[in-house]
Amino acid sequence: MCGVPDWFVAAVLAAVALAAALLATRRCGIPSPMGPWYSDMMMPVLRTGRFPDMVKLHAQHGPLFWWSFLGRRMLMVGTLEAVTRVHLGEGVIVRADYPTSVRKLLGPWGTLNTHGKAHIRIKRLAQPAFTPKAIRGYLPRMQAIAEQAVQKWAAEGDILVHQEMKWFTFRVVVETIVGCDDGWTSPENFPAVSSDFEVWVAGLFRDQIADTVLTLLFAGHDTSSSTLTRIFQHLHRHPEAVQRLRQEQAEVVAKHGSPVTEAALQDMKYAEGVVRETMRITPIINATLRVALQDFELCGYTIKKGTALQCSLTQPIKTDSRWQDEDDVQAFKPERWLHGAAQKQGAWIPFGGGQRLCLGWLLAMTEMKVLLASIFRRYALELRLPEEPWVEFPIARPKHGMPARFVATMDAS
């Protein structure tokens, strides 16, 4: 083109596009604390393995601000009211919008990739497997899986907690929800099955059923296993919490016997507090992703059609007014959740909300409590690297897999 090099034309076009984006950002008046347009957060996140402290950023810049990640400019949404409004507006003002990698991974028919009527229909198909009645029915199976797991870990002694939690949560989904129980999730078969799973993930299966199952395995596997792994890190640092867990289990067994029934689960209030507090302080999924389907008002600003939104699931829980009078708001304190009111009121959105509410939330809460019961009735976990760092991207996990010694306690039978 008249002797002008291609790279020059491309650079000018890119600069114009970025300037337009920057001007649009400025015009709408929403703060942009990341500074100039070139300050993408990808490099700092990859370098440190950590996302910046969103609580601090929202405290400084308010409920909405811009940031840029992997070249994508997004609007961060950080109050309970605003996040709830966006979640409830699914299909009208916004729709879920995950990166192409997730779309490819889960297939076009995975629930996260379908919208409108197709999404509702596919979710309805899977829903009967997740009702409270269905979960009640899985309890004996879940407890059997947990008991087999603790016996295996006690026999092995040294374990990698994160890997074992993945095995446990994978087995639960496969043997309860997917309904397979022919031994293919046994410890000997798990590595092979897991690599088959990777093959699925690589995209060999492509129909509605396969995509739905794949979403369930994907969504139910890493999330619960990372949360469980985090629980053990917190418990290691809080021996008083372990004592209370043991005490509660002794009382539950005395009252209900050893089967973990629904009534027994309801009496595991402290265990529930441990799970909730872990998800409050160190949530595994930080945000949901949406795109605006039309112009709409949010927190006094006009959000333009096509805007990408990142709705924080952590900010509302961390800054909930319930905790603000307490001077130890950042501390791990499961007893915060012991009052029924604390469990019912306020911000509790680690599982999202609205039409896209996590399908497996009750299964996840139940399987985590069942495993805590099996472990803390008779065993203990001693972490080898208590200060091991965590990598937070793409999903939070301990850098070295959390090596630990799994031991029977004095009262083990």
Ligand code: HEM
């Ligand atoms: C601690 C564990 C878990 C956490 C923190 C979690 C979190 C979430 C969140 C935040 C969403 C909403 C995504 C959005 O709004 O865009 C979601 C959706 C979903 N979750 Fe979970 N989840 C967990 C466990 C599970 C389990 C065990 C299953 C199933 C076995 C599951 C299945 C799903 C499915 C199918 C969706 C998509 C729902 C839809 O598209 O309407 N999750 N999860």
